[in-house]
Amino acid sequence: MPDRIIFHADCNNFFASCECLERPELKDVPMAVAGDPENRVGVVVAKNELAKKYGVKTTDTVYAARKKCPGIVFVPPRHRYYGEISRRVNAIYCEYTEYVEPASIDESYLDVTQALPFYGMAPEALADELRRRIRQEIGITISVGVSFCKIFAKMGSDYKKPDATTVVTRENYRDLLWPLPVSDLLFAGHAAVKKLNGKGIRTIGDLARARPEAMRGILGKQGDMLWRYANGIDDAPVALFGAHREIKSVSRGRTFPRDLTAPQEIHTAIVYLTDEVARNLRRHRLKGEVVSVQIRRPDMTDISRQTTLDHPTYLQHEIQQTAMELIEAHWRAGDPIRAITVGVGKLVDAEAATEQLTLFDLMGQGASRQKRERLEAAVEDLRKKYGDGSVTLGIQENADIGLRRRK
Numbered sequence: 234m235p236d237r238i239i240f241h242a243d244c245n246n247f248f249a250s251c252e253c254l255e256r257p258e259l260k261d262v263p264m265a266v267a268g269d270p271e272n273r274v275g276v277v278v279a280k281n282e283l284a285k286k287y288g289v290k291t292t293d294t295v296y297a298a299r300k301k302c303p304g305i306v307f308v309p310p311r312h313r314y315y316g317e318i319s320r321r322v323n324a325i326y327c328e329y330t331e332y333v334e335p336a337s338i339d340e341s342y343l344d345v346t347q348a349l350p351f352y353g354m355a356p357e358a359l360a361d362e363l364r365r366r367i368r369q370e371i372g373i374t375i376s377v378g379v380s381f382c383k384i385f386a387k388m389g390s391d392y393k394k395p396d397a398t399t400v401v402t403r404e405n406y407r408d409l410l411w412p413l414p415v416s417d418l419l420f421a422g423h424a425a426v427k428k429l430n431g432k433g434i435r436t437i438g439d440l441a442r443a444r445p446e447a448m449r450g451i452l453g454k455q456g457d458m459l460w461r462y463a464n465g466i467d468d469a470p471v472a473l474f475g476a477h478r479e480i481k482s483v484s485r486g487r488t489f490p491r492d493l494t495a496p497q498e499i500h501t502a503i504v505y506l507t508d509e510v511a512r513n514l515r516r517h518r519l520k521g522e523v524v525s526v527q528i529r530r531p532d533m534t535d536i537s538r539q540t541t542l543d544h545p546t547y548l549q550h551e552i553q554q555t556a557m558e559l560i561e562a563h564w565r566a567g568d569p570i571r572a573i574t575v576g577v578g579k580l581v582d583a584e585a586a587t588e589q590l591t592l593f594d595l596m597g598q599g600a601s602r603q604k605r606e607r608l609e610a611a612v613e614d615l616r617k618k619y620g621d622g623s624v625t626l627g628i629q630e631n632a633d634i635g636l637r638r639r640k
């Protein structure tokens with residue numbers, strides 16, 4: 234099994250960054266978000282880079298923070314507003330993969346293993362693209378850790394910030410992470426660190442090189458776990474976005490290296506995007522009834538259009554046709570396009586939907602669709618056997634606009 238590619242994306246100074254979005258003047262002064270700022274015992278929950286320079290820390294009281302930094306501006310927290318920004322950030326992540334697992338309001342894990350070949354980019358370049366998009370489209374910055382497991386991805390996003398990408402590989406993790414104090418290891422709490430330090434274990438490397446039995450002796454089960462984490466032994470999966478809810482739609486989006494204007498290029502882009510959407514629907518055994526297209530203009534404004542089919546589908550062919558119809562009906566030919574997202578929503582279980590198809594059959598409409606389903610299933614089988622490049626849906630590779638078929 235080749236290694237997974239996991240991102241941990243962490244919004245920098247999240248609450249403070251959100252406040253600065255609405256009140257840009259706050260960017261130029263030391264500021265902190267603090268519960269009950271009128272009250273001296275209110276506590277700092279976030280601060281901007283300027284306040285950080287004065288030594289202001291999260292959990293400082295308002296009183297202590299003002300002592301360190303007399304000019305500091307306090308604002309009260311607005312959690313609903315932060316939740317809204319968080320939702321928009323995760324929506325961008327979800328354009329790249331359904332495996333987006335929010336770990337808190339400002340951090341998410343992404344598993345991009347399956348999505349990456351579609352973008353034809355190195356993992357680091359995709360992480361950089363995410364950072365750029367969040368910066369440009371939301372207006373805040375994120376740090377991204379890239380690694381083969383969640384733990385190291387998380388430590389990667391902490392390694393350098395703000396607005397940085399850190400790649401932790403099987404080759405470099407010893408050099409990068411092992412010199413760090415053991416307290417930097419995820420889940421190494423205050424008490425555990427104290428016990429480890431007492432046994433002369435000061436760095437993550439000390440812990441990793443120790444015998445696992447010895448660690449168990451010091452910390453019990455937790456010792457085992459920390460030893461595994463220090464060695465990058467962590468196969469915890471990244472959950473599907475909304476796994477605790479329900480997947481509401483499957484979509485794929487692409488921002489092009491240059492604006493598209495030619496009908497042929499738009500067609501090519503739609504084939505690529507709908508191919509990915511169809512494959513993901515099939516992978517999750519889902520069909521959907523609503524096809525949507527979102528087009529972004531060079532000035533970053535969007536138009537969104539959707540239409541409801543008379544039956545749920547996961548057929549690439551049908552999604553492509555519907556998406557093209559939407560574009561032809563609602564987009565003036567020749568107007569430049571910066572980005573396109575295609576989605577399928579109102580999802581249902583694929584098997585249940587197929588049963589309904591037989592009813593169509595009786596009316597003579599379903600036969601060709603069933604044929605098409607068998608055809609696309611056969612295409613998927615060929616790709617599994619001979620690689621993704623083996624079947625190309627009759628379009629040319631178009632690296633110029635950032636579309637390259639999987640190898």
Ligand SMILES: [Mg+2]
Nearest residue numbers: 243244245339
């Ligand atoms: Mg954060």
